[in-house]
Amino acid sequence: MPPAGLPNAGASVADVAERLAAVVGASQVLTDPETRRSFEVDWTGRFGGPSCIVVRPGSTAEVSEVVKICRDMPIVTQGGNTGLVGGGVPWQSQPDQPGPVVLSTTRLDDLQPVDRVAAQVTAGAGVTLARLQSHATQARLNFPVDLAARDTATVGGMVATNAGGLHVLRYGTMRAQVVGLEAVLADGSVLTRMSGLVKDNTGYDISQLLVGSEGTLGVITAARLRLVAAHDEKVVALLGFAGTAEALAAVDVLRRNVEGLQAAEIFFEDGLDLVRSHARLAAPLPQSWPAYLVVEAAALDDPSEQMYGALSELDLPDTATAVATDPAGQARLWAYREHHTEAVSSIGIPHKLDVTLPQSRLADFEHAVRKVVADAAPGSRLVLFGHIGDGNLHVNVVGPDPEDEAVDDAVLRLVAEMDGSISAEHGVGRAKARWLGLSRSESERSAMLKVKRALDPRGTMNPGVLFDLSG
Numbered sequence: 001m002p003p004a005g006l007p008n009a010g011a012s013v014a015d016v017a018e019r020l021a022a023v024v025g026a027s028q029v030l031t032d033p034e035t036r037r038s039f040e041v042d043w044t045g046r047f048g049g050p051s052c053i054v055v056r057p058g059s060t061a062e063v064s065e066v067v068k069i070c071r072d073m074p075i076v077t078q079g080g081n082t083g084l085v086g087g088g089v090p091w092q093s094q095p096d097q098p099g100p101v102v103l104s105t106t107r108l109d110d111l112q113p114v115d116r117v118a119a120q121v122t123a124g125a126g127v128t129l130a131r132l133q134s135h136a137t138q139a140r141l142n143f144p145v146d147l148a149a150r151d152t153a154t155v156g157g158m159v160a161t162n163a164g165g166l167h168v169l170r171y172g173t174m175r176a177q178v179v180g181l182e183a184v185l186a187d188g189s190v191l192t193r194m195s196g197l198v199k200d201n202t203g204y205d206i207s208q209l210l211v212g213s214e215g216t217l218g219v220i221t222a223a224r225l226r227l228v229a230a231h232d233e234k235v236v237a238l239l240g241f242a243g244t245a246e247a248l249a250a251v252d253v254l255r256r257n258v259e260g261l262q263a264a265e266i267f268f269e270d271g272l273d274l275v276r277s278h279a280r281l282a283a284p285l286p287q288s289w290p291a292y293l294v295v296e297a298a299a300l301d302d303p304s305e306q307m308y309g310a311l312s313e314l315d316l317p318d319t320a321t322a323v324a325t326d327p328a329g330q331a332r333l334w335a336y337r338e339h340h341t342e343a344v345s346s347i348g349i350p351h352k353l354d355v356t357l358p359q360s361r362l363a364d365f366e367h368a369v370r371k372v373v374a375d376a377a378p379g380s381r382l383v384l385f386g387h388i389g390d391g392n393l394h395v396n397v398v399g400p401d402p403e404d405e406a407v408d409d410a411v412l413r414l415v416a417e418m419d420g421s422i423s424a425e426h427g428v429g430r431a432k433a434r435w436l437g438l439s440r441s442e443s444e445r446s447a448m449l450k451v452k453r454a455l456d457p458r459g460t461m462n463p464g465v466l467f468d469l470s471g
């Protein structure tokens with residue numbers, strides 16, 4: 001169990017709140033339990049606990065002051081609170097302990113004009129992905145990371161988790177887009193590297209060290225991000241297959257034949273049924289299939305000819321193929337994939353296991369995980385889907401009590417046995433900290449801890465995230 005809130009020596013929570021109010025304004029310091037409530041539970045409803053204060057600084061200078069004032073208190077940095085591994089919310093502390101400070105970044109929402117020559121933009125940590133995307137589009141460019149939580153997920157949260165999403169196979173994860181970063185470290189110092197120089201070999205890349213650090217090394221306050229050409233011509237196809245192996249073989253053909261391929265997503269028959277009943281959608285194809293792909297290509301010139309060419313090489317039956325070249329039809333096909341997360345949550349609190357496997361073992365894993373889940377959590381409901389183009393499956397299990405980690409343990413051990421990673425894109429958070437050793441060697445964990453202790457010697461930045469403190 002991570003340490004609970006330890007107010008600064010001699011200071012009560014009320015004293016700290018008063019000092020914070022002098023910096024950020026009284027209305028940005030939430031002490032009333034009711035107004036703090038939504039900051040204290042995660043998107044899935046599985047993780048959370050009480051905070052002592054929620055503070056919402058409005059500038060980097062204010063973040064620095066807040067961190068200095070709270071220097072001996074655990075600080076949980078929170079962006080849009082769409083994270084799926086319990087890293088952005090407090091934890092269950094002892095009833096007599098006050099809980100951590102939640103530092104909400106949503107007011108760090110400055111979005112600077114697009115630098116068209118460099119194809120870069122500087123965005124505050126609290127800017128939402130949807131706002132960033134539309135800002136880039138207005139400059140005839142595109143921000144290449146996309147995910148279904150776009151209306152709420154923030155730039156800071158996406159950098160801190162190294163978010164992946166739907167276009168990784170073409171553009172990489174968030175890490176590949178970060179060309180500069182501004183952050184406040186645990187001692188309140190401000191680290192700024194925002195020039196956006198593409199080539200800059202002058203020592204350790206501390207900006208990249210903060211990518212994927214999940215709030216454990218500092219508070220990201222802004223990022224300088226790469227933009228790409230806007231590819232307005234799009235084609236989307238939804239395809240049916242006999243199973244994962246056949247779907248993987250199709251992705252191979254599509255990769256080789258469709259230049260602008262930017263998404264290859266998988267889901268299965270039972271997941272589709274759940275999505276259809278939750279979102280009240282008609283069947284996408286005239287017949288049911290065990291596995292489905294949604295694939296998308298985008299380019300400056302219409303990519304649909306290339307897509308049709310690849311589909312004819314695949315020689316799928318008409319009952320396994322739907323293609324959309326118009327935006328409304330494309331949105332309709334994407335809906336079957338994008339509604340999965342909320343459809344799963346509609347049937348209970350899920351255990352979410354976001355994992356990657358080597359492409360060559362993905363089909364075997366898909367079969368094995370069904371058996372492992374049935375054994376570890378009899379009677380539970382398993383919904384599998386994910387980014388097949390990246391070897392990334394989302395294993396969602398509904399049924400076991402949120403506190404019961406037997407199914408998490410069984411699935412993550414299977415992943416490690418099959419040479420995969422226990423976290424593909426959501427991070428480790430608190431949910432998977434106790435299994436970090438399945439994916440990182442002892443020497444790697446020891447080096448990571450040395451970095452953590454050097455930058456955060458008091459261990460106040462998101463304790464319990466990444467590193468298990470339960471002993």
Ligand code: FAD
Binds near residue numbers: 043087105166214215
């Ligand atoms: P939060 O949830 O607020 O925080 C996440 C982590 O980052 C926490 O550890 C927090 O402490 C830390 N953090 C947040 N802001 C900062 C900051 N400024 N400085 C330092 N640390 C910070 N993820 C994917 O990778 N791919 C997907 O396709 C995807 N799809 C999703 C779809 C849905 C419907 C939902 C609900 C979630 C999805 N996610 C996906 C997960 C989530 O959206 C991402 O992890 C996102 O990056 C979190 O952003 P956030 O602003 O909500 O961060």
Ligand code: 2HG
Binds near residue numbers: 338396
């Ligand atoms: C997605 O790919 C997200 O839709 C969420 O990463 C995955 O809900 C999940 O398990």
Ligand code: ZN
Binds near residue numbers: 165387
């Ligand atoms: Zn995902």
